[in-house]
Amino acid sequence: MxxxxxxxLELLGANGRMTSSEIGKHVHLSVPAVSERIRKLxxxxxxxxxxxxxxxEQIGLHLLAFIMVQLEKPEHVAGFREMIAQTPSVRECHHIxxxxxxxxxxxxxxxxxxxxxxSEQIKRVExxxxxxxxxxxxxxxxxx
Amino acid sequence: MxxxxxxxLELLGANGRMTSSEIGKHVHLSVPAVSERIRKLxxxxxxxxxxxxxxxEQIGLHLLAFIMVQLEKPEHVAGFREMIAQTPSVRECHHIxxxxxxxxxxxxxxxxxxxxxxSEQIKRVExxxxxxxxxxxxxxxxxx
DNA sequence: GCTGAAAGACCGGGCCG
DNA sequence: CGGCCCGGTCTTTCAGC
Numbered sequence: 001m002x003x004x005x006x007x008x009l010e011l012l013g014a015n016g017r018m019t020s021s022e023i024g025k026h027v028h029l030s031v032p033a034v035s036e037r038i039r040k041l042x043x044x045x046x047x048x049x050x051x052x053x054x055x056x057e058q059i060g061l062h063l064l065a066f067i068m069v070q071l072e073k074p075e076h077v078a079g080f081r082e083m084i085a086q087t088p089s090v091r092e093c094h095h096i097x098x099x100x101x102x103x104x105x106x107x108x109x110x111x112x113x114x115x116x117x118x119s120e121q122i123k124r125v126e127x128x129x130x131x132x133x134x135x136x137x138x139x140x141x142x143x144x
Numbered sequence: 145m146x147x148x149x150x151x152x153l154e155l156l157g158a159n160g161r162m163t164s165s166e167i168g169k170h171v172h173l174s175v176p177a178v179s180e181r182i183r184k185l186x187x188x189x190x191x192x193x194x195x196x197x198x199x200x201e202q203i204g205l206h207l208l209a210f211i212m213v214q215l216e217k218p219e220h221v222a223g224f225r226e227m228i229a230q231t232p233s234v235r236e237c238h239h240i241x242x243x244x245x246x247x248x249x250x251x252x253x254x255x256x257x258x259x260x261x262x263s264e265q266i267k268r269v270e271x272x273x274x275x276x277x278x279x280x281x282x283x284x285x286x287x288x
Numbered sequence: 289g290c291t292g293a294a295a296g297a298c299c300g301g302g303c304c305g
Numbered sequence: 306c307g308g309c310c311c312g313g314t315c316t317t318t319c320a321g322c
Contacts, residue, residue: 013195036307050160054153134240135241137240140229
């Protein structure tokens, strides 16, 4: 994991389909050398996976929000996690330290869907004591 | 944008390097037909870009946190945005509705770096009235 | 959206510093 | 051991239908 690997990660981050020969021109290495480095980055799980970034706006998901959730007791965690796993509109779920226990990032069509998500999905889970929703007005930066 | 396109997006989301012939087997289409659909998804900006997902843990970024920031007045926004744009440890920055104005997602090596980020970078910006940091203990789900 | 041919990319073995 | 060169194979691309 030297500067060349970092450069390769940067190039692939910008364009995951960039060919090894194209990358080679940037880092002054031959095609097999670049392929080998990419293979090792995958093997070391530094590259988790190749993927596509989908523009949420273009597929009708105009509403992004963060929801903080407080659970009453540890025994309610399993049911909550089950609901999260089965709800595709929940894009991220982090267990956090602080006055709330979980922070969710959700992507939805509109506020009606948000209302349904909160009242029919999240608050229906046993043990959900409190939620606090922050609606995203605009996003300046969004990387992984 | 029909069911086949949705299926292609799903397959590429799981593996951005999946070949057109492989995708074709899943959606029962020929290679050129798949390529054409992918090209059109890119053209319509439904596919924002092909990229790689880097495992933060593997590159030493063991600490993930969300920081809520309150700005005093609108005239301080420009300086704040400038700082965000120039700080790579800030992975996301959303303008939000609620008692705070911005929500940041940051990835760092350790708590020392977090301390520096908050005290030397964020609080140094003129107009930053208040911040509230939520440390991520674990992540159950993280998609785009 | 399918077919077929050409260009280019990838993968293996062998070699060199 | 890491990188380069050179085969064969697979993939992509483009034309024509």
